[in-house]
Amino acid sequence: xxxxxxxxCVAVAVPxxxxxxxxxxxxxxxxxxxxxxxxxxxxxxxNSAAYVTTIGASxxxxxxxxxxxxxxxxxxxxxxxxxxxxxxxxxxxxxxxxSDPGPYAxxxxxxxxxxxxxxxxxxAIAIDTDHCILYELYNATPQTASWxxxxxxxxxxxxxxxxxxxxxxADAAGLPIFPGLLRYDEIAxxxxxxxxxxxVPRTRNTYIWPARHEASSLTGTQxxxxxxxxxxxxxxxxxxxxxxxxxxxxAMQKYGILLADNGSAWxxxxxxxxxxxxxxxxxxxxxxxxxxEAVDESALMVNxxxxxxxxxxxxxxxxxxxxxxxxxxxxxxxxxxxxxxDQSVSWSVNGVNGGSMTTGWIxxxxxxxxxxxxxSPATVTVQATSLIAPTAIGTAIVTxxxxxxxxxxxxxxxxxxxxxxTHQFTATVQNSTNHSVTWKVNGVANGNSTVGTITTGGLYTxxxxxxxxxxVTVTAVSAADxxxxxxxxxTITKRR
Numbered sequence: 120x121x122x123x124x125x126x127x128c129v130a131v132a133v134p135x136x137x138x139x140x141x142x143x144x145x146x147x148x149x150x151x152x153x154x155x156x157x158x159x160x161x162x163x164x165x166n167s168a169a170y171v172t173t174i175g176a177s178x179x180x181x182x183x184x185x186x187x188x189x190x191x192x193x194x195x196x197x198x199x200x201x202x203x204x205x206x207x208x209x210x211x212x213x214x215x216x217x218s219d220p221g222p223y224a225x226x227x228x229x230x231x232x233x234x235x236x237x238x239x240x241x242x243a244i245a246i247d248t249d250h251c252i253l254y255e256l257y258n259a260t261p262q263t264a265s266w267x268x269x270x271x272x273x274x275x276x277x278x279x280x281x282x283x284x285x286x287x288x289a290d291a292a293g294l295p296i297f298p299g300l301l302r303y304d305e306i307a308x309x310x311x312x313x314x315x316x317x318x319v320p321r322t323r324n325t326y327i328w329p330a331r332h333e334a335s336s337l338t339g340t341q342x343x344x345x346x347x348x349x350x351x352x353x354x355x356x357x358x359x360x361x362x363x364x365x366x367x368x369x370a371m372q373k374y375g376i377l378l379a380d381n382g383s384a385w386x387x388x389x390x391x392x393x394x395x396x397x398x399x400x401x402x403x404x405x406x407x408x409x410x411x412e413a414v415d416e417s418a419l420m421v422n423x424x425x426x427x428x429x430x431x432x433x434x435x436x437x438x439x440x441x442x443x444x445x446x447x448x449x450x451x452x453x454x455x456x457x458x459x460x461d462q463s464v465s466w467s468v469n470g471v472n473g474g475s476m477t478t479g480w481i482x483x484x485x486x487x488x489x490x491x492x493x494x495s496p497a498t499v500t501v502q503a504t505s506l507i508a509p510t511a512i513g514t515a516i517v518t519x520x521x522x523x524x525x526x527x528x529x530x531x532x533x534x535x536x537x538x539x540x541t542h543q544f545t546a547t548v549q550n551s552t553n554h555s556v557t558w559k560v561n562g563v564a565n566g567n568s569t570v571g572t573i574t575t576g577g578l579y580t581x582x583x584x585x586x587x588x589x590x591v592t593v594t595a596v597s598a599a600d601x602x603x604x605x606x607x608x609x610t611i612t613k614r615r
Contacts, residue, residue, distance in 0.1 A: 316377060446520070494519060
């Protein structure tokens with residue numbers, strides 16, 4: 120039925136790990152809705168790296184909202200709250216077969232995205248805060264006593280119900296827009312408790328839960344589907360950002376960003392507000408696509424036709440939380456499962472149980488072995504998944520590096536030594552814990568009576584006669600890497 124989105128779902132009581140945001144006296148969807156559920160412990164999506172590359176690994180995040188005017192209109196997607204007595208107006212839809220028929224309690228003077236003369240998406244949003252009903256229109260234009268729009272949807276904010284499968288909404292993904300908007304009131308409260316709506320240039324011709332609609336003809340698996348969730352890497356350093364931006368970035372780490380429409384890459388959505396500092400918001404551009412990873416939230420689904428998400432109080436931490444490890448080296452990780460008697464976990468790397476040749480291997484006890492070649496990107500995610508609560512996942516970020524080459528220096532680099540006399544040489548080995556060397560004279564280990572001899576400590580003794588030629592080469596060779604060496608030239612002279 121077209122009114123399916125208006126009916127309240129009955130949910131089984133579960134321990135809640137989420138807390139619903141609010142507008143007026145209403146929650147913005149239930150606390151256990153997928154929009155309001157943390158995803159910081161979820162596993163990576165198998166196509167995470169490909170998605171990030173396709174969207175733009177080097178492309179900056181862009182806050183598509185702010186204060187003041189741009190081209191004469193407020194910046195962002197506006198909304199208005201209305202009382203239950205608000206007049207409801209009929210709407211004539213371009214896509215009537217996938218739109219809730221209404222009428223819609225959207226005032227005819229409601230703010231329109233981009234302004235009244237906009238040629239863009241022209242979203243118009245109203246929330247009846249007495250009955251907790253959300254009304255959203257796409258490509259909306261007010262008439263004398265009605266609206267025309269491309270499509271529209273009505274949502275009960277107290278319900279987890281999704282739109283009918285394959286139906287659009289005022290958004291391409293068939294999702295509500297308002298729950299994903301950044302609002303300055305949330306900044307003032309000090310916390311954002313929901314996923315953030317964002318767009319990408321190209322999507323795949325499919326959708327995944329909780330999305331209900333696709334908007335593409337592209338079939339390649341490198342393109343993300345509508346509804347794909349991403350999160351900011353847990354290791355991303357947010358401490359250098361302003362308090363406002365730290366609140367936003369923390370939400371990106373805990374709740375992530377949710378792909379809802381085709382548009383510009385990494386554009387995050389928010390509502391206009393005079394309190395936004397546009398210059399400060401611009402600093403979010405220091406965050407790039409490569410700082411995100413796609414997550415697999417399918418394990419949270421209770422019912423494909425409901426936005427209700429499984430909640431758990433069990434969580435997992437991994438220590439150390441980050442590490443830098445050379446290729447062909449090992450790092451031991453440990454996992455702690457909180458609020459559970461069973462501490463058993465399974466280990467994976469970038470979502471692959473046990474790891475792979477490309478990203479490195481990990482044992483059932485958490486011993487990680489890096490690959491033989493630095494992967495691209497050079498960071499991988501080690502994950503520990505609770506066996507009794509599979510949605511509880513701890514992560515650690517590993518940066519894989521190529522070791523610096525071993526380097527040997529010798530001192531002095533030249534010397535003049537009389538026959539039968541001695542001279543001390545010193546060798547220094549860098550980029551290795553093994554500082555020992557072997558000594559050669561003219562390529563002969565420890566030398567000989569013709570070219571002179573040298574001890575394991577680098578003390579050279581000239582021969583009893585001047586050789587021909589009169590110069591010899593003293594070489595120190597690294598015991599750790601025999602391809603690393605340094606040489607000095609010694610000129611043998613007669614006694615004076």
